[in-house]
Amino acid sequence: MSSIIELKNLTKIYREDGNEVVAVDNVNLQIQKGEFTAIVGPSGSGKTTLLNLLGGIDKPTSGQIIVDGTDITRLSFSQLVDFRLHNIGFVFQSYNLIPVLTAKENVEFVMFLQNRPQSEREKRSTELLTAIGLAERMNSRPSKLSGGQQQRVAVARALAPRPKFVLADEPTANLDSRSAENLLEIMEMLNRNENITFIFSTHDPRVMRKARRIVTLLDGHIDNDTVTG
């Protein structure tokens, strides 16, 4: 198997009024295509920072992030925007969706930015909304959807353009345990059906159990890396 992401000596140091915080400390990690991996660890261990670096949202202090042979740490801001547009799907903790767009329009939004034809967007969004069980709600605005439904739509949006991988920072943090489990089931189903790599962070032990690989962070370094599935 070929690795689609390779982190080499990745370090992120925050400097704030004289204090230095090493949020990510010399991390080396490889992610293979099709993985369903959880990043876990206590609060402040560097999960968000690591995912932001992986997604090109933040720049590392040192080290390399190689995605499919490209070192994305060398890209400019706008090159990174385009890189994310064509390669990465994002699911954030909450309020992922554009409030004035319907569920369907939200799912199509990234494809719209990619200038994909209307017919393709239509087909793909319907297919995904059906897969996540929200076909009936596709013309609802986010405010009319529950938190769990909103997160499912966010997952559909992230997957819609078939990115190389999906990053999700605590996607279940604001959900009750049933919705959380449901979201994870949907994520796993889509991961298997579409063979799209998922990397997500979580606190929740029940969510962790669904992962096939668990990377544990502690004070910014990898404390444990276990393949379970």
Place this chain on the structure above:
Amino acid sequence: MWSLAWRNIWRNKRRTAITAASIMFAVFFCILMRGFQIGTWHDLIDSVLRSYTGYVQIHAKGFWDNHTLDYLIPENDPKISALDSLQLPIKRFIPRFESFALASNTQKIKAVIVTGISPSLEKNFTRIHEKIIDGEYLHENEKAILVSQRLAKFLNIAVGDSLVLMSQGYQGASAASLLKVKGIVKLPSPEFDNQMIFMPLATAQDFYSSPDLITSWIVDLKNPDEMKKVVKMLSAHLPTDRYEVMSWHEMLVELYQQYVSDEGGSVIMMIILYLIVGFGIFGTAMMMLNERRYELGIMIAIGMQRWRVSSLLSLELFLICIMGLIAGVALSVPILTYYHYHPITFTGQMAEAYKAFGMEPVMSIAWRIDYILHQMLNVALIAIIVLAYPVYSVFRLNLSHALKR
């Protein structure tokens, strides 16, 4: 993108409505203010200029400053006739012979302004014949004069009497003549009414021993708005070492300065108004950005370029401005149109004041597209300046900070 922007501006209906309404009122107020101002001045200037000087005159170079007979130009001037073939926006050139004299009726003597006119041409321009309150209008070449009302009263003369005029003619020749008063004219401006004498051009030339010479050409414009253009064109076609082409701006300096300062006052008013509006739009832009920092962060994170995000915000602000603008124009134009065709009529003191200057006691309102367009331009300009802020903010946005909740 349009639909996204359109939906976004209705997220906060009240704010959008308030911002658009402030633009609407500014546009509305400015258009009406300008309409009344331009309308009133237009009337005032037109009546003053039409009563005597006209918008543009041509003289021998130096005449206006010296007003002596050392500065005369030929009445049959090939240079002036050549202008006719240029298709300038000019109705006609009206010749005048203007100088001073002493008028006397054996008891009293007074310095007067003598104007030699072409009775037929002047009929279509100053319409002096309509101002005759006693006696009759002049014929070409006749040895008779029209005397202004107050002057006639001062000299105690009436139609049919004769008046002695004395002056110095061209190149020092002495000029004296006994002329019959054919009519009395009432001139609107008291200043003119005190000292004007009109006579046929040929009579004036004869009196001043200046056959075939005149002092001025009044340029009768087709459209006063084209005055500057005409002055430029005339100056370009006449040798500047011998002729001066003057607009009323140079001839009636005081009136022009009043006009300019009144204009300046309203411009300052407009600037203040639009500054307030500008800050209003700015405030809206700022709130919009603060509320949506996270949302904009998400958009950039999932792959929307910053220029696209700022275009979206700009489009939203622009739509608000356009709505306000259209509402302001839509509100003011009917009012403008109404008062344009139904001018406000004054009564009482104000009316008397107007009449004293020979004007109709009405306040008219100009209906010209240019200053309406001007307001649109102002709003567009403000919008563009204010838009710099969201664009700047989007480009300065720190993505990982924006995404932190």
